[in-house]
Amino acid sequence: MAANHNFRKLKIWSEGMDVVKETYKLTNQFPKSEMFxxxxxxxxxxxxxxxxxxxGTSRKSTKHFLQYLETALGSAFEWKTQLIIANEVNYVPDDNFIILEQKIQSLQGMISRFMESLNN
Structure with a gap:
């Protein structure tokens, strides 16, 4: 059985929420043609x-929790790819890109390490 985690107390969740807030700030600057x-x-x-x-915290087994964490990690990699695209089409300035890229890489590492700790 998985330990019952309060998602609001997980650092990976709060860092993920920061990414959401940064994303909405960022995309508000995109051209209107990119809205959809x-x-x-x-x-x-x-x-x-x-x-x-x-x-994932609602799942009763570590195995199922890990599946949701894996999906979250996949979304973080997808987000990074889209950030790269936005930078390459000049929607995101290089200095902002560097900060956000470091933030997502840090989050990816945190999720990976949390998954490893659950596997042990």
Whole structure:
């Protein structure tokens, strides 16, 4: 059985929520033509990160919790790819890109280490 985690107390969840807030600030600067394209996609995958972490805490087994954490991690990698795309099409300035890239890499590492700790 998995330990019952309060998702609001998990650092990976709060860091994921920070990514969501940063994403909405970022995408508000995108051209209006991107509202239902890249902006929408990056918003959805940012929301997926803390949402899957939270949903995973409700699962009764570590195995199922890990599946949700794996999905959250996948969403973090998807988010990073979309950030790269946004930077390459000049929607995100390089200095902002570097900060956000470091933030998502840190979160990816945190999720991975948390998963490893649950496996041990």
């Amino acid at each position: 394209a890249l902006a929408s996609q990056i918003q959805r995958c940012s929301v997926s990160i803390p949402s899957n972490i939270a949903e």
